[in-house]
Structures are given as structure tokens and as C-alpha cells.
Amino acid sequence: MFAIRPTSYGGRGCFATSEIPRGTLVHIATTPFTSVIFRDFRKEVCAYCFAYDLGRTWKVRLRGPETAGLWFCGEECRDRWVKEEDPSRELVPVLELIEQAVALARRKSQNSKVGEYDEDFVHEDFSFQSDAIDSLWKHIDGIVISASQLANPLRNPTLNNRVLALEDIEYDSARLVAVAIVRLYLDSHNTSVVPWFTWNGFCSLESHETDLINRLPALLESHIRVFIFLRAIMPNKFQPFVTTANVRAVLGREAANAFGIWQLPLSSESECLGSSIFPSGSYFNHSCDPNVMKTRIGRQMHFTTSRAVREDEELCISYGMMLTMPLQARQDLLQEQWYFGCRCGRCIAELGSEA
Ligand SMILES: C[S@@+](CC[C@H](N)C(=O)[O-])C[C@H]1O[C@@H](n2cnc3c(N)ncnc32)[C@H](O)[C@@H]1O
Numbered sequence: 076m077f078a079i080r081p082t083s084y085g086g087r088g089c090f091a092t093s094e095i096p097r098g099t100l101v102h103i104a105t106t107p108f109t110s111v112i113f114r115d116f117r118k119e120v121c122a123y124c125f126a127y128d129l130g131r132t133w134k135v136r137l138r139g140p141e142t143a144g145l146w147f148c149g150e151e152c153r154d155r156w157v158k159e160e161d162p163s164r165e166l167v168p169v170l171e172l173i174e175q176a177v178a179l180a181r182r183k184s185q186n187s188k189v190g191e192y193d194e195d196f197v198h199e200d201f202s203f204q205s206d207a208i209d210s211l212w213k214h215i216d217g218i219v220i221s222a223s224q225l226a227n228p229l230r231n232p233t234l235n236n237r238v239l240a241l242e243d244i245e246y247d248s249a250r251l252v253a254v255a256i257v258r259l260y261l262d263s264h265n266t267s268v269v270p271w272f273t274w275n276g277f278c279s280l281e282s283h284e285t286d287l288i289n290r291l292p293a294l295l296e297s298h299i300r301v302f303i304f305l306r307a308i309m310p311n312k313f314q315p316f317v318t319t320a321n322v323r324a325v326l327g328r329e330a331a332n333a334f335g336i337w338q339l340p341l342s343s344e345s346e347c348l349g350s351s352i353f354p355s356g357s358y359f360n361h362s363c364d365p366n367v368m369k370t371r372i373g374r375q376m377h378f379t380t381s382r383a384v385r386e387d388e389e390l391c392i393s394y395g396m397m398l399t400m401p402l403q404a405r406q407d408l409l410q411e412q413w414y415f416g417c418r419c420g421r422c423i424a425e426l427g428s429e430a
Pocket of ligand 1: 084085086087088279280281331332357358359360361362413414415416417418419
């Protein structure tokens with residue numbers, strides 16, 4: 076129904092290959108390549124269908140001793156998660172290790188601040204051009220370190236507590252990256268569970284690492300902590316994939332391509348419960364006059380035409396709730412949160428009429 080082709084203004088986009096009537100479901104992104112429920116909400120959001128019932132804690136956990144920081148709204152969702160997300164049982168042990176690390180760090184840090192990190196990686200002269208960010212990561216590559224040098228922090232938390240003690244938001248990033256690394260490992264063994272996914276395809280999505288770090292410079296140190304944490308706790312077979320390049324690839328692409336997991340029904344009061352990346356849904360560009368509506372149905376993203384579309388017309392969604400705002404407010408919001416100056420037809424026309 077559509078093909079991915081270059082646009083004249085913003086990388087690739089999705090173009091109708093024939094006329095498409097209004098109300099047509101043009102794409103379903105079925106399985107997130109990676110997702111995370113934010114720590115504050117993890118007991119209240121079903122890990123499979125993302126159901127949230129105004130703060131009610133879900134009761135269903137995984138069978139067996141490893142609960143992996145996952146809660147489910149019912150047994151059916153639990154069983155579907157296991158079958159669809161982790162058929163090879165590689166993911167649960169990794170998520171469980173993260174939860175063990177959190178628990179250890181919390182116990183050890185009762186008398187000190189969680190997330191305290193005494194090494195000052197970021198020199199005040201850093202200008203945060205992308206080459207400065209590259210060279211800092213290269214430095215980290217040089218000093219860090221095989222997993223064995225980190226002396227197994229789960230067995231030796233006194234020695235390595237600072238490696239385990241992260242902020243909640245960093246544990247969320249660690250889970251997001253860990254899922255991606257397990258997927259990458261499975262992909263390299265030809266057992267991928269994500270349709271449309273190849274690591275190269277994922278890496279061809281845009282990254283906004285430099286923009287993100289410039290907006291929130293402390294995130295650079297944070298990303299480095301996430302990398303060291305994963306280097307320290309992930310089992311040996313995954314270690315070849317726990318590289319600075321891969322961690323940066325995931326976190327940079329999250330900044331450009333993530334779909335927030337919003338409380339439904341969507342309103343201006345909805346909470347953002349988590350973050351997900353659907354590579355197959357990431358080729359839709361933004362328009363302030365969109366012709367496609369994205370809707371989350373459980374854990375899937377559905378893309379449906381909101382009006383009739385001509386052959387060769389670009390299919391665009393709206394990235395956020397800004398369509399009723401004036402031109403400058405929309406431009407500012409898209410620049411601040413999505414890091415691009417919008418060049419959709421509506422903005423170009425309104426810019427032209429202002430000139
Ligand atoms: C989720 S990606 C969409 C796919 C992307 N065009 C690609 O080739 O990978 C979002 C990025 O596409 C570009 N983009 C999307 N909508 C745009 C718009 N209305 N104006 C300018 N650039 C846009 C921006 O670079 C943005 O960071």
C-alpha cells in the first residue's frame with residue numbers, strides 16, 4: 076500500500092503506491108523492537124498489553140522464581156509475553172539480573188545517595204559537538220573494561236556498588252538497551268522474534284544523540300553509566316554485543332524514533348508510562364496536517380488513514396498534540412522535543428504567508 080522513499084526535506088518517508096480510502100489500516104507495528112515501562116509504573120502497567128488501570132497494581136507475575144520486574148494484567152497476557160517476546164528464554168534472566176542489581180544497590184545505598192557517581196567524566200570544556208561526544212566514548216572504550224575486570228558486581232557489591240547504583244531513569248534505559256542487545260544476539264543467531272527487524276535496518280534509522288546530549292548534557296554521563304552497568308551485569312554470551320557503539324545506537328535512536336506508551340484513552344491528562352521503539356513504524360514523517368492517525372491498541376501501533384490519500388502522496392502522522400497550536404509554537408515544540416525544524420506542507424505554507 077505504501078513504499079519507503081526519500082523525501083525532499085527530511086530523510087525517508089512513506090508514500091502511497093495507489094489511492095487509499097479514508098479509514099484504511101495501512102500498517103500495524105506488531106512487536107516493539109524494545110520497550111520499557113518506566114520504574115514508577117512498572118507494577119501498574121501490564122508488560123504485555125500495556126494496560127493501566129489508574130494506578131491499580133497488577134497481580135500476575137512470571138511463573139517460577141525469576142519475576143524479572145514484570146507485572147501482567149492477567150495470565151493470558153503473561154503467557155503471550157513469554158511465547159511472543161521470549162520464546163528462547165534469553166530475556167528473562169537478563170531482566171532478572173537487572174532487578175537483582177537494583178535490589179543490591181538499594182540495600183547498599185540506604186545510607187548514601189542512589190546514583191552517586193564519583194568520577195567526573197565530563198570535562199567542563201566539552202563543547203558537545205558530535206566529535207567531542209565520540210572522543211569521550213572512545214576514551215570510555217579505552218578504559219572500560221572487560222566484564223571480568225568489574226569483578227562480578229552482583230557477587231561483590233561492596234567493591235562495585237557504584238557500578239550498580241543508578242538513577243531510576245538510568246535503570247529504565249538499561250532495560251531498554253538490554254532488551255535490544257538480547258534481540259541483537261538472537262538476530263545474530265537467526266532467531267529474531269521481531270518482524271521487519273534487522274540490526275542494520277535499525278541502525279539506518281535516524282539518531283539524535285548529539286541533539287539529546289546538547290539539550291540535557293548530564294545524559295552523556297548517564298549513558299556512560301548505563302553502558303558500564305550493562306557491561307558489568309550482562310552474562311558473558313551477550314558481552315560481545317555490549318559495546319559503546321551499540322549502547323549509543325539504541326539510546327540515540329530512542330531519542331529520534333521512540334513512541335511513548337501513553338495512558339489510554341489519550342488526553343492532555345494522560346501519563347507517559349513508558350517508551351517503545353517500533354522500527355517498522357519509524358518511517359512515518361510528521362505533518363502538522365497529517366493524513367494518518369497512529370493509535371496504540373494494546374502493545375501494537377496501528378496506522379490508519381484519516382482522509383483519502385492520492386497515489387504518491389506522502390503518508391504522515393502527527394508526532395504529538397500540537398495541531399491546534401500556532402506555527403511558531405509547533406516549530407518550537409518539534410525542535411525542542413523531536414530535534415527538527417518542521418518542513419511539512421502546512422508549516423511551509425504558513426511560513427510563506429508570514430513572509
Ligand atoms: C521517526 S523519523 C522519520 C523517518 C526519517 N525521515 C528517516 O529517514 O529515518 C523522524 C525524523 O524524520 C525527519 N522528519 C520527520 N518529519 C519531518 C518534518 N515534518 N520536517 C522535517 N523533518 C522531518 C526528522 O529528521 C526527524 O528527526
